[in-house]
Amino acid sequence: MKLVISCMDRRLNAYLKKNYGDAIVVRNAGANLKSLQKTLEKYKYSATEVIILPHTDCGAMKVVYSSLKEGKKITFLVEENLVSQFTNNEFNSLTELERLNLKIQMENARRIFGDKVRGELIDINRIEIPPSKEPYSVYVTSPSLPLNMDSNTYVISADKSDIWDSLDIAVYGMKINKILVSDEKLFDKIRSSYPSVTVTRSS
Incomplete structure (x- = not known):
């Protein structure tokens, strides 16, 4: 089984x-494996190829x-x-940080896989x-084959215990004010955690 770990970015x-229609895709803010411990446990032995993107x-x-250089x-x-x-x-730049992120996430992945x-x-x-076209939304779901999502929608696909820092970035960092949720039990928890945001059930 091919496993792809990538960013939630709508683009x-x-x-x-x-390019990865045959893979199980896990997505969160920054392709950050540190936030995906519960999610990745499920694929530790079944994944035959792991691609960090x-x-x-x-x-x-x-x-x-902005946190480390500007104190935000x-x-x-x-x-x-x-x-x-x-x-x-x-x-010293965002470009260097993005390259560093790839290196760190590759190291994180090799510790597991x-x-x-x-x-x-x-x-x-x-x-x-x-x-x-704005406004953008974020869709929260479980890992799966790549979804047919338009370019207006960020996608967090991870175990429900691993989604919260990505949602914080979406809501507080990127000012997204609409969340779509596929899990009925998760719906109420997200709605209570982000009361200023519109939360909608989605299939």
């Missing part, structure tokens, strides 16, 4: 569907950069699960991105 939807112009990396406040979960991985590393891991930093300027 990757068509790319992942076209962060990208350039990444919103999650902009949050990390973030939530505890984002600090603990994402930003903390970069605090002891040198970088060994030599099955490969990775690539997707250049967002070199992939085909269908037209989109």
Whole structure:
């Protein structure tokens, strides 16, 4: 089984569907494996190939950069699960940080999956991105084959225990005000956690 770990960015939807249509795809903010412990447990022995796919112009990396270089406040979960991985590393630009993220996530993946891991930093300027229109939303679901999602929708596909820092980035960092949820039990919890955001059930 091929396992892809990538970012929730809406601009990757068509790319992942076209190029990794036969893979199980896990997505969160920044392709951050530290936040995916519960999710990845399920694939530790069944995955025969693991592909790490962060990208350039990444919103999650902009949050990390602004936190460490500009002192902007973030939530505890984002600090603990994402930003903390970069605090002891040198970088002087967002580009350097994005390359560093690929390196760190590859190392994280190899601790779990060994030599099955490969990775690539997707250049967002070199992939085909269908037209989109604001306002954007974020769709929360379980890992699956790539979904037929338009370019208006960010996708978090992970175990329900692993979604919260990505939602914090979507809501507080990227100011997304609509969340679509496929899990009925998760719906109420997300709605109570983000009362200022419109939360909708989606199939």
